[in-house]
Amino acid sequence: MTTAHRFPDAGTEPAPLPGGPPAPREGVPSTARETLEAARHLLEPALRDRVNTLPAPLAGIASYHFGWTDAAGRPDAGPTGKALRPALVTGCAEAVGGSAPDAVAPAVAVELVHNFSLLHDDILDGDTTRRHRATAWAVFGSPAALLTGDALLALASRVLAEDDSPHVATGIRWLARSTELLIEGERADISFEERERVTLAECLAMAERKTAELLACSCALGALWGGAEPERIAALRAFGRHLGTAFQLTDDLLGIWGDPAVTGKPARADLACRKKSLPVVAAMESETPAGRRLARRYGPTTDGAAEETPGELALLARLVEEAGGREWARRRASEELDRALVALEAAEPEPDAGRRLSALARLACRRDR
Template identity: 70%
Template sequence: MTTLPETSDERATALAALGRTRELLDPGLRDWVGRLPEPVARVASYHFGWTDSAGRPGAAPAGKALRPALVFGCAEAMGAPAAEALAPAVAVELVHNFSLLHDDILDGDTTRRHRATAWAVFGSSAALLAGDALLVQASRVLTEDPLGRARTVTGLRWLAEATTRLIEGEQADIGFEERAHVSLAECLAMTERKTAALLACACALGALWGGGPPERIEALRRFGTHLGMAFQLVDDLLGIWGDPKVTGKPAGADLASRKKSLPVVAALDSGTPAGRRLAERYGASRGRSAEAEPAEIAALAELVSEAGGRAWAEEAAEREFTRAMESLRAAEPAEPAAAGLAALARLACRRDH
């Protein structure tokens, strides 16, 4: 899937930023996970890809660490060394993975990053507790940051607010599955909370730790918000039309579980004959498992396209990306951090690699 063109130089810049993020982030992340009680740390270590289900060291695929990369990039955009923002980078990644551990249970997903999810291996109770522990550790990281000082209280407040919005968005998403009709406005509001809030917080925390003034911090927060919206739109497109080799999930997983993602809701709200047929099939098969027939998934995907859901989501992703770039420029970021943030945003909004 290709939505936003990128040059080979931009791709190389983004991948280099993600690689450097891993080098800076992972020692601190491992340290904080290692402070957890052994049974909890074992589940978390498996989730992060550091160990196998028996606790033996491994090298399973890890997440791209986009959120900590944004923390580091925004700190540098304000003129500070990336390493000074290590604490908020670790904290944001811990919150993100708390949400993933819970999300997999709530959605019944048995595969993430091309292997079994933590709850599928250790049980839902163990995975829930591991997620809770990561959330607690995120706050501890900020309170024990020797470089935080006066920023700690503000950072904790921002992180708590973003986490609360994330949970609110998750609750709305769950509630949507029980409703026959969800408006596009409601779905967009849910996305802003569930996905964009934490990305916006990552950018704001990086800028705060980087010593930026309020107006530049807020511009980077807006950058993160619009990037988060574009990111989720692309993710929802991949949830229907993505290659399992890229997504790590079965083809059409969102349709199989009858998830009301943005392209689906746009199609259902379209008032078209295809949208009405889609509504009939979605309503008649609510509660299905993710083991739907490939032919049924393909038919649903075609209805979403025919009703305009795919085209709307692709256009909306491009609009949000444009707004993100406008907000980034308004923050007057220092180079080369500005180019790095733009490249990261473009890579995140393609995700066809």
Template identity: 60%
Template sequence: MSTPTAVPPTGRPAAAGAVPSQGHAPSPADAPARLALRRARTLVEPALLDWVDRLPGELRRIARYHFGWNDAAGAPDQGLVGKVLRPALVLSAAEACGGRPEESLPPAVAVELVHNFSLLHDDILDGDTTRRHRATAWTVFGSPGALLTGDALLSHAFRVLADDGSPRAAAAVRALSDATTLLVEGEHTDVGFESREAVPLQACLAMSERKTAELMACSCELGAVWAGAAPERVAALRRFGHHLGLGFQIADDLLGIWGDPALTGKPAGADLAARKKSLPVAAALAADGAAARRLAALYRPVDPDGPPEGPERIAELAELVERAGGRGWAERAADEHADRAAAALAES
């Protein structure tokens, strides 16, 4: 069996550049991943645009802006933005199991619609004002419009699968439905963490498994199922996606604190300013020592009516997370999930 090439089996922060816009400069080792991501974009974008254009009026306008095809005034813009990572996992898993990527477009489009449903909602819940170097949809069109556009994308995701007529469509709908429910549960948990002064590290990991890793695992599963793979191969590729997703989330959390805004498309330290219980922060708060205690004293819920924090405080929080061991823990954990993803891939 051939090996999926969408993303190399690594969650290491140093290798996060294998995913465009993830915040690191590319290296020669990333070339196969970048090739697969470009292929996925070429294959998926026309089908994705077709489904977005089936939305009614204003919802279509908001979705076209969110995906990057139009600017806020409705004029043509740069084109599809984002990494298209999850569709690439679908297509590569299908190919690895003997299928043709072109025949796996329905689940590839479906997972990208679900992912962007979650982004539209996530930006509203977190109050994020920029994504992918652009103003977020809710800041341009208002929260109700962005929220309902996300709902429409989610509805379309299941219509894509249902309309295909594949004998495996029902199984794909069940898998994607389960993954979406877990994703929403993870988002709900994440929002609840913001009002808590301390969250156990294991609880943060469980949240990340639902919010991020589950949809990546499902993407690999759908590609394998669509290609008619045997159950053991489906399970192995799902494990690969799970560990890849956790490694990806850990890398993203590291970039949320120490990433370059010019590469990530988000303000520096935005997660710290919002008092997000990201994995490096949770690991630091769980540690002993003066840095962890100082971090705990400062990392209390932000007063929404208080003055905004300056860059000096954000820099202090980032330093405390590192001194308390949160950065080192996250880098080691990413390596561990990289190794476990590689092992799952070898089993497939």
């Protein structure tokens, strides 16, 4: 028997929302923002259209999760996701000479798989806010949110199967396999919370499954739909994989030092729940005095963030930094981004599409995204 893991109830009060969506930031390369915007513009009508084919109650909960409706089902314009994965699909389709609109089915499918995993992760992690709003389970209860996640996963296969591309069966194989690995990454991530010690290698392997795998698959699906040869698909898959690891490292840095107004999550949320994220594990494995002090204080919590003082969280963050965890994560993210860009180059992308993918990759790894 494992130790008990308590699922959250809808009765739990969600944490206060950390203010509205972020204001536009200066200095971010406009190419990347425009690329994301264009992908979102292409994605969103198709995504809404497909989600609305789900049985009505499930479609309603999904619409809330995606930010299209409020908790009462009224139209809303909540901040939607960044659509990074769909942008990688359409960008990679264009990079190999295909067209973005022709790759909208895999773009929708990867976004559905991503959101299936968010709905389940929020339940498993007990997270009460996402994208500056209460999470679906906090509004509709864990069972309804869990089942809505299930429905998005089933829908992802259907969206691919309904496309008229000759690559449907291959695409479904790849997406299903990546989803299985993503699920195993989530399982490992949760199991780490119960373990005293996790090695950096284990933690990197977990991040590769949980995050990098679906980004790699997004790139591969885009290239496949765009008609690329296997070598080019492999190069773009490698681009997505390295980018995914860089992205997760960046996310882990934001989980400790991110601005709640930008991330949409409470400050130092990852420390409050004792998440064994990459900077934390790097610090604990550093064999420094600060790392050892961190390891002693980083035992499993019973009640999570609720009872943690801001002072204690600030101390934990300082210990991660002093032990070199922050610097290691920054350096490793930068190295992974470099590897991603090398792989992108190897795919010999169409010049414009290559520039857009490169800008997108740099944006995804910015610590103020």
